[in-house]
Amino acid sequence: MAGKVKWVTDIEKSVLINNFEKRGWVQVTENEDWNFYWMSVQTIRNVFSVETGYRLSDDQIVNHFPNHYELTRKDLMVKNIKRYRKELEKEGSPLAEKDESGKYLYLDFVPVTYMLPADYNLFVEEFRKSPSSTWIMKPCGKAQGKGIFLINKLSQIKKWSRDSKTSSFMTQSTKEAYVISLYINNPLLIGGRKFDLRLYVLVSTYRPLRCYMYKLGFCRFCTVKYTPSTSELDNMFVHLTNVAIQKHGEDYNHIHGGKWTVNNLRLYLESTRGKEVTGKLFDEIHWIIVQSLKAVAPVMNNDKHCFECYGYDIIIDDKLKPWLIEVPVPCDLAPGHPTASLRSCPAPTLRPQAGVGGDEGGRMRTDDQVNASPSLTSSTANDRILKYNLINDTLNIAVPNGEIPDCKWNKSPPREVLGNYEILYDEELAQGDGADRELRSRPGQSLGPKGSRLRDAGRTVLTTWK
Amino acid sequence: MLQEESDLSLIIAQIVQKLKGSNLYAQLERQAWGSWEKRILKSLNSMCTELSIPLARKRPVGEQKELLNKWNEMGTDEPDLSLFRPVYAPKDFLEVLINLRNPNYENGDSLSFRTHLGLIQVPLKVKDIPELKEFFVELGLTTGQLGIDDSTQVPPELFENEHVRIGQKVLTEQDSAAAQQYIRQGSPTALRAELWALILNISSHPEDILYYEQLKTNVIQHDLLVDSLIYKDVKLTASNDDYYFVFEDYLYQVLLCFSRDTSVLSHFAYNSASPPKSYIRGKLGLEEYAVFYPPNGVIPFHGFSMYVAPLCFLYHEPSKLYQIFREMYVRFFFRLHSISSHPSGIVSLCLLFETLLQTYLPQLFYHLREIGAQPLRISFKWMVRAFSGYLATDQLLLLWDRILGYNSLEILAVLAAAVFAFRAVNLMEVTSLAAAEAVLADLSTLKVMPLLQIFLFATVT
Numbered sequence: 001m002a003g004k005v006k007w008v009t010d011i012e013k014s015v016l017i018n019n020f021e022k023r024g025w026v027q028v029t030e031n032e033d034w035n036f037y038w039m040s041v042q043t044i045r046n047v048f049s050v051e052t053g054y055r056l057s058d059d060q061i062v063n064h065f066p067n068h069y070e071l072t073r074k075d076l077m078v079k080n081i082k083r084y085r086k087e088l089e090k091e092g093s094p095l096a097e098k099d100e101s102g103k104y105l106y107l108d109f110v111p112v113t114y115m116l117p118a119d120y121n122l123f124v125e126e127f128r129k130s131p132s133s134t135w136i137m138k139p140c141g142k143a144q145g146k147g148i149f150l151i152n153k154l155s156q157i158k159k160w161s162r163d164s165k166t167s168s169f170m171t172q173s174t175k176e177a178y179v180i181s182l183y184i185n186n187p188l189l190i191g192g193r194k195f196d197l198r199l200y201v202l203v204s205t206y207r208p209l210r211c212y213m214y215k216l217g218f219c220r221f222c223t224v225k226y227t228p229s230t231s232e233l234d235n236m237f238v239h240l241t242n243v244a245i246q247k248h249g250e251d252y253n254h255i256h257g258g259k260w261t262v263n264n265l266r267l268y269l270e271s272t273r274g275k276e277v278t279g280k281l282f283d284e285i286h287w288i289i290v291q292s293l294k295a296v297a298p299v300m301n302n303d304k305h306c307f308e309c310y311g312y313d314i315i316i317d318d319k320l321k322p323w324l325i326e327v328p329v330p331c332d333l334a335p336g337h338p339t340a341s342l343r344s345c346p347a348p349t350l351r352p353q354a355g356v357g358g359d360e361g362g363r364m365r366t367d368d369q370v371n372a373s374p375s376l377t378s379s380t381a382n383d384r385i386l387k388y389n390l391i392n393d394t395l396n397i398a399v400p401n402g403e404i405p406d407c408k409w410n411k412s413p414p415r416e417v418l419g420n421y422e423i424l425y426d427e428e429l430a431q432g433d434g435a436d437r438e439l440r441s442r443p444g445q446s447l448g449p450k451g452s453r454l455r456d457a458g459r460t461v462l463t464t465w466k
Numbered sequence: 467m468l469q470e471e472s473d474l475s476l477i478i479a480q481i482v483q484k485l486k487g488s489n490l491y492a493q494l495e496r497q498a499w500g501s502w503e504k505r506i507l508k509s510l511n512s513m514c515t516e517l518s519i520p521l522a523r524k525r526p527v528g529e530q531k532e533l534l535n536k537w538n539e540m541g542t543d544e545p546d547l548s549l550f551r552p553v554y555a556p557k558d559f560l561e562v563l564i565n566l567r568n569p570n571y572e573n574g575d576s577l578s579f580r581t582h583l584g585l586i587q588v589p590l591k592v593k594d595i596p597e598l599k600e601f602f603v604e605l606g607l608t609t610g611q612l613g614i615d616d617s618t619q620v621p622p623e624l625f626e627n628e629h630v631r632i633g634q635k636v637l638t639e640q641d642s643a644a645a646q647q648y649i650r651q652g653s654p655t656a657l658r659a660e661l662w663a664l665i666l667n668i669s670s671h672p673e674d675i676l677y678y679e680q681l682k683t684n685v686i687q688h689d690l691l692v693d694s695l696i697y698k699d700v701k702l703t704a705s706n707d708d709y710y711f712v713f714e715d716y717l718y719q720v721l722l723c724f725s726r727d728t729s730v731l732s733h734f735a736y737n738s739a740s741p742p743k744s745y746i747r748g749k750l751g752l753e754e755y756a757v758f759y760p761p762n763g764v765i766p767f768h769g770f771s772m773y774v775a776p777l778c779f780l781y782h783e784p785s786k787l788y789q790i791f792r793e794m795y796v797r798f799f800f801r802l803h804s805i806s807s808h809p810s811g812i813v814s815l816c817l818l819f820e821t822l823l824q825t826y827l828p829q830l831f832y833h834l835r836e837i838g839a840q841p842l843r844i845s846f847k848w849m850v851r852a853f854s855g856y857l858a859t860d861q862l863l864l865l866w867d868r869i870l871g872y873n874s875l876e877i878l879a880v881l882a883a884a885v886f887a888f889r890a891v892n893l894m895e896v897t898s899l900a901a902a903e904a905v906l907a908d909l910s911t912l913k914v915m916p917l918l919q920i921f922l923f924a925t926v927t
Contacts, residue, residue, distance in 0.1 A: 191712035191778070192538055221712060225539040256708045264709055267655060267860050271780050275656040382708070 005404055009038040015388045019395055023402045035404050038063045041329060048303075056305040061398060061405045064329070065206070065308050066301040071292070072310070072329045074179045075140045078113045084295035109288040109324050113181040116160040123180055127154060134183040134233065141177070143328055145242035150183060150233045184323055185228045188316040190268065194226040195219045196241040196325065197262065197314040201289055201424065202394055204411045206302040208427035211293055212397065213286065215420045216386055219260040223252055257380035269320075277320055285314060285322045290425045292324055304407045307398040309390070393419030502562050502805065506765055507742050509553050514691055517549055521691045521759055530686050537682070540697075541705070541714040547698045552768035556850040559767070559803060560585075560843070563813055566805070583835060584820030585842045590807055592818040595826065598880060599922055602872065604650040605915070607923050612652025613864040613915030626654075633657045642667060650871035652864050652915070659780040665870050666793040670786055678785035681723035688726075692760040696721045700771045709859045713778035717771050720788050724795075730762035733796040764800070769847075772854040773799050776862050798875055802850050810875040815849050816842055818879040823886060826925065830890050839899040844906055845882040852878055853909075861914045881914060884921035888912070 005025040009016055016038055020027070028034050039047070039062060046052045048066035056062070070076050085107050088096035097105045114123040116137075127135070137157065139147040151157055160178065187194045200214035220241040233239075246252055269278040289312055313325040396417045399405050412428075423429075514521055525533070533540075564585045582589075593601060605611065610625035620626070629651065636644045637660050645664045653661050663669070685693075700717045704710045710717075724730070734741055741763025774791050781787040801811045808814065823841055824831045834841050848856050852875070853865060868877050885906065886893065892905045 192715060193712065225715075253706065253711060255706045256711050258711070260709070260712065264859065268779050270655040271658055271863075272782055275654070 003404055005035045005399065005402065006033060007036040007038070008032075008034045010040050010043050011038060015384065015391055018388065019391045023395070025402070035059050036061050036399060041068075044068070048301075056303075056407075058407050059404050061305055061307065061407060063306075063308060063398075065203075065306045066303055067299070068308055068329060070299050071296045071327050073140055074113075074138055074326050075115045075177060077292070077296070077327060078110055078179065079115075080299060081107075081110055081292060081295045084291075106287075107291060109284075109291070109322065111181045111184060111323055111325075113179050116157070116178045116180055118177075120161050124154065134185050134228075135180050136183040137178050137180050138326075139176075139178050145236070145240045148236070148240060150239060151180075152233065184315055184317055186318045187226065188318050188320065189226050190221075190265075192225045193221050193223075194239070194241065195221040195260070197265070197285070197312075197316065197322075199262070199285070199289070199312045199314065200309060200390055201293075201312055202307065202309045202397060202421060203293060204307045204397065205304075206293070206297040206300045208431070209290075209293055209297055210411060210426050210428070211290070211424045212418065212421040213289070213424040214390060214393070215262075215422060216389070217262040218386070219262065219265050220246070221258040221260065222246060223258060254380060257383060259380065259383070273320070281316065281320045281322060286424060288314075288322060288324050292327065293425070307394075309394050389420060393421050397421060502559075503742055506553055510691070510742075510759075510765065513550070513553075519691055519694075523689050525687055525689050529689075533686050537686075537719070539715055540718040541700075547694060547701065550694050550698045552699060552702075553695060553765055555768040556803075556847045557843075559812075559850070560846045563805070563816060566813065582821070583824060583831070584817070585840050586813065586817045586820060588807075588813055588817065590809075590814050590817055592809070592814055592821055593876065595822070595922065598876070601874075602868075602877070602880075602918075602922060604871075605868070605919055605922060607919060610651060611915050611919070612654065612867075613861070613913065614919065616652075630654045630657070633661065637661065637664065640664060646871055646873070648871075649867045653867045655860075655863075658863060658867070662780065662790060662870060663786070666790060666797070668786070668789045668793055670783075670789075674789055675785045678723065678788050681726050681788075682719075684726045685722045690725060690760055692725050692766065693722055695766055696725065696771065699766055699768060703769055703855065704771050704775045707772075707775065707855055710772075710775035710778065710855075713775060716778050716782075716784065716787060717774050719784050720774050720791055721766070721771060723788060724792060725760040725762050725764065725766070727762045727792065728758070730764060730792065730796060731758060733800055734763060764795075767803060769851050769855070772851050776854055776859055776866070779859055779863070797873075798869060799852065801875060802852065812850065815875060815879040816846065818876060819845055819849070819882050822880065822883040827883075827887055827890060830886065830893060833894055834902060837897055837899065837902070839896070839902040841886060843899070844903055845886070848882055848885075848909075849875075849878045853881065856909045857912060857914065858910050861912065865914050877918070880921065881918055884917040885909065885912065887921055887925070888917055 005023070006028040007020045007025045008028055008030050009020075010030075020036075025036070030037070037043075037047075037060070041064065044062065044064040044066065047054065047056075047062065070080055085096060085104060088107070095106055099105055112126065114120075114126070116123065127133070132152070134150055134152045137149050137151060149156075157180070197217060197219055199217035202212040202214070204210045204212075222239070222241055223246055224235065226239075240246075246258055252258065266278060266282070269281065292312075308329070310327050310329060312327050315323045315325055317323065395402070396419055397413045400409065400413055400417070510521075564587075566586070566588050599606070603609075610629060612626070612629065615625040616622070633648060633654055634657065636648050637657060642664050645661050649661055649665065668674075696718065700714060700721070704717055705714050731741055741758045742765060773795065774787075777787055777791055777794070781790055798810070801808060802815075803812065805811070805813060820831075820842055831841065852869070853862055857865065865877065865881065869875060889905055893902060896902045896905060
């Protein structure tokens with residue numbers, strides 16, 4: 001099919017534009033005939049809205065699902081997961097099994113959460129059960145750690161009480177809506193610091209569910225030592241790992257940006273805790289990501305013109321249990337200016353050498369200006385390269401061969417183009433595999449190591465499961 | 467009969483040679499080290515006078531309390547370090563080594579050395595590739611290795627599973643010698659911490675923990691000038707490192723205690739250097755008022771904290787981390803920054819590196835020499851730091867496995883040569899030292915074991 005892909009974007013960021021240009025794609029405007037539109041979340045709302053929306057033709061692809069907020073808004077994500085669990089319970093699925101204290105054995109991966117002010121009374125009941133616990137308040141519509149605060153007393157959230165006479169706030173207004181979650185005050189600490197995990201997941205279709213996990217996720221460390229002490233509840237440098245917050249700390253380092261690769265985390269955990277528990281942790285992480293996608297799949301508008309790349313934020317507690325915190329849509333893609341670093345510096349053009357070095361595309365170190373998170377913002381050199389490669393691999397999967405897309409294709413890219421992605425879950429393959437098994441049935445109680453459980457859940461082998 | 471006699475005379479000749487050699491070398495070492503030591507001390511003392519800070523002082527009680535409180539987070543809120551500078555950096559040390567000459571050297575001895583075109587001018591005996599192949603026989607192509615045969619393409623049944631099983635057995639039996647032999651093929655990540663402890667004979671007895679606590683008390687009570695140097699070093703190196711920044715606070719805890727640990731002085735018995743001395747204020751020159759400074763006799767140089775950093779991936783209990791580091795230091799690391807004729811000493815390593823390059827990659831060697839890029843100028847810093855901070859951590863740990871397994875640092879020189887061999891094509895095209903440095907600036911993607919294997923066993927010699 002002749003003709004170059006025509007692209008549009010309303011996000012002027014080089015990690016995106018460089019990727020389009022290197023494919024020889026042609027930039028056009030929104031009003032012209034375009035094939036690929038990398039749009040911000042505002043724009044996707046317009047495209048699919050009843051009043052201003054328009055029909056996409058077969059050769060047009062966009063980078064969001066119309067109602068992605070079912071997953072990316074904190075309150076809706078929790079709502080969908082709760083609904084999913086109840087449904088499984090009703091069907092008597094073994095996945096919904098609970099333990100003696102009524103906690104889900106396999107689906108308890110979101111901290112106890114309530115919507116405010118809607119569930120205020122329910123929350124108060126729960127709060128009173130363990131009055132010394134800490135809770136975290138997060139505004140539903142904001143990102144980058146904005147507006148988040150911790151509480152340990154009911155009085156601190158009086159104004160969300162429905163009966164409050166002093167509340168001047170619209171109870172139904174989604175803008176002011178908050179979620180309140182039980183704060184995980186026993187996070188796994190490394191070097192005495194709290195960190196969270198950011199993993200990228202690409203979804204090409206929800207029904208059947210096909211998703212890919214980016215191998216190069218990272219950990220974001222706080223610059224300040226962690227303490228659960230109540231005197232430090234206001235100190236966001238201790239508690240919030242968002243780069244947008246941490247970058248303002250005195251000790252923020254622009255060279256490494258307080259980030260570790262997931263491989264470092266793996267090496268550290270295997271060395272200090274052992275291989276089995278580490279493998280189990282990573283298996284669980286993959287599991288909760290897939291479950292969260294399955295939870296929203298039924299309500300997601302599985303428009304064939306869409307794909308989406310999510311950034312999963314996960315916290316690991318000191319019992320090595322992963323918790324899903326949220327799934328913001330990476331929208332900002334800011335790069336910056338160069339500096340040097342310790343371990344390497346820009347190399348002159350190297351002729352690629354075959355052989356054993358395993359050199360992957362070099363590590364050009366250009367330090368990036370710190371800008372806002374969420375995810376696709378580059379805050380350090382490594383970051384910029386990571387985001388560039390992320391987009392590159394994403395485009396290779398979403399727009400096969402870099403040619404003009406046809407959204408009727410089967411969305412099954414060959415293995416070679418996956419780049420740093422690997423298949424996380426492929427529902428079609430899974431159904432093919434265990435044809436006589438219920439997709440959701442699983443043997444055994446524990447999330448055992450490798451092999452059996454995964455085969456049954458229909459997951460294709462990842463490198464973590466050799 | 468005849469064979470025995472000639473064997474005997476050979477042995478005698480060797481002994482005589484050794485004795486002769488050792489006397490020469492001992493002289494050489496003492497002279498060289500003596501002047502270097504003077505220089506370092508001078509630098510330290512002048513920093514002291516310039517900044518009007520004593521080499522050591524007792525902390526007032528308030529300060530002691532404060533330090534105790536922030537013992538676990540010394541990384542934050544550090545003192546003003548802008549006026550401190552490292553006492554020396556590896557490149558300063560290299561200049562000293564380059565200028566080492568043996569005045570009693572007899573030209574008749576080894577013709578080949580006359581044609582040595584590298585920077586090191588001391589005719590020490592180093593292994594050639596056939597000897598290295600024998601020494602490192604377990605790294606051969608037909609032996610399984612971690613770092614090669616555990617990659618995702620290789621089914622674990624072929625090597626990895628069995629290797630892990632053997633490792634577990636070695637640990638159960640607590641057999642230190644077996645562990646050392648085993649680890650030549652690399653250690654599984656989950657077993658490494660224990661294996662290293664076994665090989666280094668570290669066990670956490672209560673008295674060890676107590677000893678560490680005592681050192682900690684020492685730190686709280688007394689402030690040393692050297693502490694500021696340590697702070698500065700950590701801030702300059704480990705804090706900026708992608709892998710090690712997380713462990714910054716552990717580094718202070720280990721290094722501050724280390725500098726007060728007088729048991730480290732015992733390694734000077736087999737180190738040709740001697741610990742620097744200082745004098746109580748006002749009593750300069752009076753021997754009875756001389757003390758070793760710092761108490762452990764080791765003055766840290768720029769990059770010193772990188773010896774400790776990789777260990778933080780394995781041990782998170784401070785006293786264990788401390789013990790492991792101390793043992794690694796007195797067994798291995800000290801040789802990387804003191805002058806000696808020991809085969810694992812830095813001088814020998816430099817010579818080994820240069821000889822390997824000149825003998826087996828002569829074109830590359832001559833080319834680099836021509837453009838004013840003596841290879842040792844680039845590789846020296848890698849070897850002095852045992853590659854810490856240059857390789858990815860998992861690769862570094864695989865390399866240090868072999869250091870422990872072979873009880874030798876020679877592998878550092880071999881790896882340095884292998885790196886040059888690997889990047890030879892690009893290096894042949896550069897025309898300046900800066901460009902050569904740039905080609906070799908980023909080692910973070912290198913896979914150590916394949917490089918070593920190919921260099922030693924698959925290159926035509």
